[in-house]
Amino acid sequence: MSSRAIRPDADVLGRADRPVTILVDGTPVTGIAGQSIAGVLLAAGRTAWRYGPTGGARGVFCGIGVCFDCLLTVNGIPDVRACRRRARDGDVIATQSRAAAPSTVDDNEAGGEPEPPAPATTPSSVDGAR
Amino acid sequence: MRHVAVIGAGPGGLSAAATALGAGAHVTLVDAAEQPGGQYHRAPAPEFGATRPDRLQHGWRDFAARRDQVLGHSRCTFLPETSVWALEGADGIPVVHVLTGPADGAGRRRRTIEADALVLAVGAHDTMLPFPGWELPGVVTAGAAQALVKGERVAIGEQVVVAGTGPFLLPVAAALLGAGSTVRQVLEANRPGRIAAGWGARPWQLAAQAGKLPELAGYAATLARHRVPVLAGRAVVAARGDGRVEEVVTARLRDDWSAVPGTERTVAVDAVCVGHGFSPQLELPVAAGCALRAEPDGRRFVAVDADLRTSRPGVYAVGELTGIAGAPAARAEGALAGWLAAGGPDRPAVRALRRRVAAGRRFADRLAAAHPIGAGWPGWLRDDTVVCRCEDVRYRALRLAADQDPRVAKLGTRAGMGPCQGRICGPTVAALRSAEAARRRAAAGTAARGGNPHHRPIAQPIRLGELAAAADTEHSEEPS
Numbered sequence: 035m036s037s038r039a040i041r042p043d044a045d046v047l048g049r050a051d052r053p054v055t056i057l058v059d060g061t062p063v064t065g066i067a068g069q070s071i072a073g074v075l076l077a078a079g080r081t082a083w084r085y086g087p088t089g090g091a092r093g094v095f096c097g098i099g100v101c102f103d104c105l106l107t108v109n110g111i112p113d114v115r116a117c118r119r120r121a122r123d124g125d126v127i128a129t130q131s132r133a134a135a136p137s138t139v140d141d142n143e144a145g146g147e148p149e150p151p152a153p154a155t156t157p158s159s160v161d162g163a164r
Numbered sequence: 165m166r167h168v169a170v171i172g173a174g175p176g177g178l179s180a181a182a183t184a185l186g187a188g189a190h191v192t193l194v195d196a197a198e199q200p201g202g203q204y205h206r207a208p209a210p211e212f213g214a215t216r217p218d219r220l221q222h223g224w225r226d227f228a229a230r231r232d233q234v235l236g237h238s239r240c241t242f243l244p245e246t247s248v249w250a251l252e253g254a255d256g257i258p259v260v261h262v263l264t265g266p267a268d269g270a271g272r273r274r275r276t277i278e279a280d281a282l283v284l285a286v287g288a289h290d291t292m293l294p295f296p297g298w299e300l301p302g303v304v305t306a307g308a309a310q311a312l313v314k315g316e317r318v319a320i321g322e323q324v325v326v327a328g329t330g331p332f333l334l335p336v337a338a339a340l341l342g343a344g345s346t347v348r349q350v351l352e353a354n355r356p357g358r359i360a361a362g363w364g365a366r367p368w369q370l371a372a373q374a375g376k377l378p379e380l381a382g383y384a385a386t387l388a389r390h391r392v393p394v395l396a397g398r399a400v401v402a403a404r405g406d407g408r409v410e411e412v413v414t415a416r417l418r419d420d421w422s423a424v425p426g427t428e429r430t431v432a433v434d435a436v437c438v439g440h441g442f443s444p445q446l447e448l449p450v451a452a453g454c455a456l457r458a459e460p461d462g463r464r465f466v467a468v469d470a471d472l473r474t475s476r477p478g479v480y481a482v483g484e485l486t487g488i489a490g491a492p493a494a495r496a497e498g499a500l501a502g503w504l505a506a507g508g509p510d511r512p513a514v515r516a517l518r519r520r521v522a523a524g525r526r527f528a529d530r531l532a533a534a535h536p537i538g539a540g541w542p543g544w545l546r547d548d549t550v551v552c553r554c555e556d557v558r559y560r561a562l563r564l565a566a567d568q569d570p571r572v573a574k575l576g577t578r579a580g581m582g583p584c585q586g587r588i589c590g591p592t593v594a595a596l597r598s599a600e601a602a603r604r605r606a607a608a609g610t611a612a613r614g615g616n617p618h619h620r621p622i623a624q625p626i627r628l629g630e631l632a633a634a635a636d637t638e639h640s641e642e643p644s
Contacts, residue, residue, distance in 0.1 A: 097308025
C-alpha cells in the first residue's frame with residue numbers, strides 16, 4: 035500500500051470531507067465524496083483492479099480517460115473508466131479480467147461470484163473492431 | 165445570429181466561448197468533465213468543500229472570472245459531463261453528436277448540435293514511449309500523477325521517480341512534493357546542450373511572452389528546497405516488480421536517446437511518473453476532415469492558418485491541437501478563433517491577438533526543438549516488452565509483422581484493437597514499423613505502409629443500447 039489520500043488536516047485546499055462508500059467485489063471501500071472510483075481505490079492503497087489478456091494487473095495509467103487501462107464494472111455496466119466516473123454512495127463495483135476464458139468458466143461452474151444483474155440496456159459498447 | 169459550438173472547456177475553449185459571446189453569438193460549450201478548466205485548471209470536485217481551491221492553481225482568479233462570465237451568460241449553453249462521440253457530414257459544418265451523463269454510462273442523453281461554426285479545443289494527453297515493465301501498476305503518466313493530486317487529492321506513491329522530457333516534469337514533481345511524497349529523482353532525457361540549443365538565443369523573452377517563466381521558476385525553487393536531484397541526459401529504461409513497480413532502471417542517454425551501456429542504476433520506488441511530451445487528441449479534427457501537418461519528428465497536429473482556420477471551412481482548432489505551447493498560448497488562440505468564428509470584425513485588439521498567437525507558435529517551435537524524442541529509444545525494448553497495453557502485444561510480434569499491410573498486421577497482432585483503440589500505442593506502432601522498414605529496405609526493397617493512426621469513426625465509446633434507444637431524440641440543440 036503506497037498510494038494514499040492527502041490528509042485533510044494537511045491539505046492546503048482546506049477540505050471538509052464527507053465519506054463515500056462503494057462495494058468493490060463485495061468489500062466496502064470508503065473514500066472522499068467527489069473522488070472518482072479510481073481516486074477512491076487509490077486512496078485505499080489499491081493500485082490494480084483489472085487483469086489484461088495475459089493476466090497482468092492494471093489500474094490507473096493515463097488518469098484522464100485516454101488509455102482505458104482502469105476499466106471496471108459499475109452497477110452491472112461493464113467497461114466504465116474508473117478515472118472518469120464519480121463514485122456515488124452504494125456503487126457496486128466488480129473488477130474485470132480480459133484473461134483467457136477457461137478460468138472464468140471454471141469459476142462460474144464452481145458457483146463463485148454471482149453474475150452482476152443484467153443492465154437495462156445492451157452493455158456492449160461500440161468502439162470499433164473489438 | 166450565429167451559433168458557435170465550442171468542444172472542450174479548458175483554457176482554449178473557455179477563451180473561445182468568451183470572445184464568441186463578446187461578438188454576439190450563441191455559444192454551446194461542451195466538456196466531458198463536470199466543471200470547466202480542462203487539465204490545466206483541473207480542480208477538486210465541489211463535494212470536497214475546499215475553502216481554498218485556488219492554492220494549486222496558476223491564474224485561478226482570471227480563470228474563475230472568465231468561467232463565471234461564460235457560464236452565467238444568457239447566450240451560453242454549457243453542457244458538462246458531455247462526450248462528443250462523432251462528428252458527421254461531408255458538407256457544411258459537421259453535426260456534433262453528443263452523450264450527456266455519467267462517463268461510460270448506459271442511459272445517457274443523446275443529442276446533436278448543429279452550429280454555424282465549430283471551435284475544437286480538446287487538448288492533448290501525455291506521449292508515452294514504451295519500456296520494459298511500463299505496464300506494471302504504479303507506472304503512470306506524468307499527467308495522471310498531476311490529475312490525481314489536483315482532482316482527487318491522491319498521491320500515487322511515497323517514493324517516486326519522475327522521468328521523460330519537457331518542462332511539464334517540474335510541476336508534476338512539485339505536485340507530488342506538495343502531496344507529501346518523496347521525489348527520488350527527476351530525469352530529463354535530453355542533454356543540456358540539446359535543450360539550450362533548442363531554446364536558442366534569449367529564451368527568457370519567449371518564456372515571458374508565453375507567461376511560463378515565473379511558473380517554472382517557482383517549481384524549480386520547490387524542487388531545490390526539497391533537494392530533489394534533477395538529472396539531464398538520463399531516463400527510466402525499465403521498471404521491475406512483482407505485480408506492481410518496485411524499482412526502476414535508469415541509464416545515461418546519448419543525444420539520440422540510446423542508452424550508454426554500463427551506466428544503468430536501479431532506484432527503489434513505489435511509483436514512477438513518465439511523460440515524453442504531449443500528443444494532441446486528433447480524433448475529432450480527423451473526423452471533421454481537417455488536414456494535419458507533420459513535425460520533422462513525425463508528430464502530427466492540426467494544420468491551421470494564422471487565424472486558426474483548419475482546412476474544413478467553419479471549423480477552427482486551438483490550443484494543443486495546433487502545437488504544444490501550454491495554457492497562455494491556448495488562451496490567445498481560443499480568443500482569436502472564438503471571435504472570428506462568431507463573425508467578429510477585425511479590430512486593433514484582434515491584430516494584437518494575432519501577435520500573441522504568433523508568439524505562442526514560436527514558443528511551441530522552440531519547446532519542440534529543446535525537448536525532442538530521440539530516435540534511439542526503441543533500443544530500450546526487448547522482444548517481450550509490451551507495446552500495445554490493451555492487447556498485451558509484444559515488441560517481437562510487431563517486428564515480425566512490420567512489412568505486412570497495416571490492416572493485416574493489425575488483425576494479426578491485435579495491436580490497437582483493444583479498448584483504447586490505439587490511442588496509446590498507435591503512434592508508437594507506426595514509428596516502430598517505419599524504423600523496422602528502414603532497416604529492411606536495402607535488403608528487401610519493401611517499405612512499411614502506414615495508415616492514419618488517428619482515424620476513429622467512433623470518437624468515444626457509445627453503448628449499443630444508447631445508440632438504439634436514441635433514434636428519436638431531438639435533432640437540434642436550439643439555444644434560447
